[in-house]
Amino acid sequence: MVKKEVTHSSGSAIIRDLILGGQDGLVNVLGIVLAIATATESRYIILISGLAATFAESISMAAVAYTSGKAGKEYYRKKRNHISEEFEHPIRDAFVVGTAAIVGSLIPLVPFIFIPVQQAFWTTLGFSTLVLFVSGAVKAKYTGTNPFKSAIEMAVVGMTAAIAGYLIGVALGALPIA
Secondary structure, three states, rough: OOOOOOOHHHHHHHHHHHHHHHHHHHHHHHHHHHHHHHHHOOHHHHHHHHHHHHHHHHHHHHHHHHHHHHHHHHHHHHHOOOOOHHOHHHHHHHHHHHHHHHHHOOHHHHHHOOOOHHHHHHHHHHHHHHHHHHHHHHHHHHHOHHHHHHHHHHHHHHHHHHHHHHHHHHHOOOOOOO
């Protein structure tokens, strides 16, 4: 019995990297800016913190995509004497993940640029949920899954992580450290 080898197209790797970077960037920065917006009314502090997180995280995500992609490529080369399509382009993977993380990270910051902090808090929460929902529906177009189910899943998973980050920030902000 001959086993067929499963291969992945570069399209699946790009979709994976776009979701990885974009969702992680959005969720991480959303949790941070919601926590900071709760602790302070300073648009300046919110934006500086959000931008610092955006660039630190995006660079980190790109670096991780590169090193993990390269490690996967080396592993497959050693095991099968070939490169899995999934790990074929670590530099491309790093670029896609890093760029998607920057774009995703900027989404929760946009309302804080244009509207007062209290309104921006709720606007960014709704806007970010909508972006996650739409991203899940778009993902379904490429993966052949149910668009509504995919949209709900991405929104719920993303917002659960963001709200957990927010609650941790609130709890840390309540500590009598100052």
